[in-house]
Amino acid sequence: MSTKIDMTPMVDLAFLLLTFFMLTTTFAKPQTMEINMPVKDVPKEEQIVLKASNAMTIILGDNDRIFYYFGLGDPAENPELIETDYSDSGIRDVLRSPKVKNNDKMTVMIKPMDESRYKNVVDILDELRITDTKKYALVEITDNDKQLVETKIGQ
Known part of the structure; x- marks a missing residue:
């Protein structure tokens, strides 16, 4: 007889x-x-005035391009616009640099262009979080900033 298991x-x-x-x-x-x-x-009268020495501007361009300069972008200052990328040796190194980290009053202004993508804004916010940047703001891009980017791209 065979056994059957149910x-x-x-x-x-x-x-x-x-x-x-x-x-x-x-x-x-x-x-x-x-x-x-x-x-x-x-x-x-309650708004705090930001000094150029305490400001860094990051411009988010098209095709995942990212530019930055130190200062408020006044044309009289003629800021040096530098292009970088989203890698850990790119914008992250800039945000970890002594010029940014040693200044407690440093405010990073993020200015996305119309051609930049939502992903770029999320990426830069992630980088600010990774580098433990305390003060940052999303700001509308000015005509002077657009002119700086066009001049940089044209070179």
Whole structure:
């Protein structure tokens, strides 16, 4: 006589265990970055004036290009626009440089051009987070900044 083993209860047990572990597992939670937005109606006398020595401007261009200069971009200052990339030896090294890190009042202004992508903004915000940059702001790009980029690209 042959023996026959009924595997039906074992399959039921396997599915019950599978269901239990699927329902009790913690799935990966989406990672979000908290951004504090400024108050809209701040009186002019309460606004803090930013000095050129405490400012760094990052311009996000098209085709994943990134430019930066130190200062506020006043045409009289004639800022030197430098092109870099998003690698760890690119903009990350600039943000970790002593000129940026040793200045507690340094504010990084991010100016995306119309041709830049949303991914570029997320990438630069990630770099600011990685380098532990405390003060930064998303700012609208000025005509002078656009002119600086066009001049740099034309070289």
